[in-house]
Amino acid sequence: QKEVEQNSGPLSVPEGAIASLNCTYSDRGSQSFFWYRQYSGKSPELIMSIYSNGDKEDGRFTAQLNKASQYVSLLIRDSQPSDSATYLCAVIYSSASKIIFGSGTRLSIRP
Amino acid sequence: EAGVAQSPRYKIIEKRQSVAFWCNPISGHATLYWYQQILGQGPKLLIQFQNNGVVDDSQLPKDRFSAERLKGVDSTLKIQPAKLEDSAVYLCASSPSTTYNEQFFGPGTRLTVL
Numbered sequence: 001q002k003e004v005e006q007n008s009g010p011l012s013v014p015e016g017a018i019a020s021l022n023c024t025y026s027d028r029g030s031q032s033f034f035w036y037r038q039y040s041g042k043s044p045e046l047i048m049s050i051y052s053n054g055d056k057e058d059g060r061f062t063a064q065l066n067k068a069s070q071y072v073s074l075l076i077r078d079s080q081p082s083d084s085a086t087y088l089c090a091v092i093y094s095s096a097s098k099i100i101f102g103s104g105t106r107l108s109i110r111p
Numbered sequence: 112e113a114g115v116a117q118s119p120r121y122k123i124i125e126k127r128q129s130v131a132f133w134c135n136p137i138s139g140h141a142t143l144y145w146y147q148q149i150l151g152q153g154p155k156l157l158i159q160f161q162n163n164g165v166v167d168d169s170q171l172p173k174d175r176f177s178a179e180r181l182k183g184v185d186s187t188l189k190i191q192p193a194k195l196e197d198s199a200v201y202l203c204a205s206s207p208s209t210t211y212n213e214q215f216f217g218p219g220t221r222l223t224v225l
Contacts, residue, residue, distance in 0.1 A: 004153075043202055043216035044154065088153050098167055101153030 003027065004091050006102035013109055019076040021105050023089030026070070032092035033065060033072045038104065039085045048074060079109045113137065115217030117203050123223045129191040132220045135184070136205030142166075143180055144214065145188050146202040154202055160186060193224045 005024045013019040021035075032051055036044035050056045050063040050072065062075040072091075076083055086104040093100055116135040124130050136143050142161050146154035157176065158168040162183040171178065175194070180186040190197055200221050204214040 008151075043219050045216065046213060090153075098169070099156055101155070103151065103153050
């Protein structure tokens with residue numbers, strides 16, 4: 001089992017719809033979770049962090065964390081073409097106190 | 112505020128040659144990270160510095176990779192000798208503290224080993 005697992009996509013979503021990105025992780029003791037956006041040929045940029053179970057909203061973005069089920073998700077409301085990118089999930093592994101990135105989900109917003 | 116600077120942006124070398132990358136973090140950021148990102152994969156942490164001390168280098172292939180952060184500011188990552196599988200983007204990031212919150216990434220160096 002991969003330490004941090006994401007569907008590679010591509011996930012195609014019509015403009016204006018909700019995009020839902022999922023991530024599962026294997027370390028039950030992990031406490032810190034991040035979503036990064038990476039445009040093609042660019043470096044990652046942090047868009048959300050979440051530490052507690054439940055939802056965290058920031059503008060059009062909502063991160064959801066369920067530690068019991070070991071998954072974290074990112075919802076993007078009112079998707080725009082500019083949201084087309086690869087979204088990386090990152091988890092701080094408590095066992096080794098190191099950050100592990102998933103391989104990313106490629107999101108494509110179609111007009 | 113200036114971002115994380117990296118150079119060179121691109122480098123092409125032949126296998127068994129040596130190469131070095133440079134990173135200057137955001138001013139005042141104590142923690143500096145080097146990542147390797149192979150095409151289609153997420154970044155893999157190679158080494159983390161806190162000021163000029165190493166916090167984590169467990170995934171650094173120490174037989175060929177080395178890194179230093181003299182004076183706790185800028186840093187260099189070296190590969191000697193390079194292998195074909197080292198072809199990747201090398202990302203430098205910095206953050207104000209030892210936690211992984213709010214890492215700011217530089218533009219990266221794309222390395223091609225022929």
